[in-house]
Amino acid sequence: MMSINFEQLKERSLVIRKRYHELERIHHESEWTVEEDALAFLTDAGLVGRHVMSQQGRWPKENTEEELKHKIGESIWWLTILAERMDINIGEATESFLTKTEKLFEK
Template identity: 75%
Template sequence: MAANNFEDIINRSLVIRKKYHELELLHHGSEWTVEEDALAFLTDAGLVGRNIMSQQQRWPKANTDSELEHKLGESIWWLIVLANRTDIDIKEALEHFLSKTEKLIG
């Protein structure tokens, strides 16, 4: 099911993160910190790199496009979560980045 817009994606992402927090409490007695979330994002971002290398036959691992697709989606999800947890509006952050970069490169 495709999200209708970025706001839907953000809302769904935050609901999923809340459910993971519940599992963390159940299994570990505490929710992950923002730092732990950031580390999880970095781990998944690294796996994006490995999966792309594998897909491009530059890394000796059997890889499927579904693994790469999953990690790309998960990395976007983590960025939404991290923005929320640090009180940054991800839509504004992206807009500012795009506008600044468009001006920079013409």
């Protein structure tokens, strides 16, 4: 499987988000707000936690490996969408975080 760069991640994510916005207008007569997107992300992030517990044998559900992979990918997608909607460059934000955190461990 090939890897994806931040620009591809952003472009593909925006296309998918546009399609979801179309469905939201059909079903709710308006697009979700940034706050609603954030809540959807938090819901999926919580499911990542539950699937991790299951994978590690700490929650009584089996066969969650594919669901875990899906929810991790979906969480990255949501973070990309949230960053874009708030005019934050996800690549720059990630680079800044990594650089700042690496410097903490150089001491």
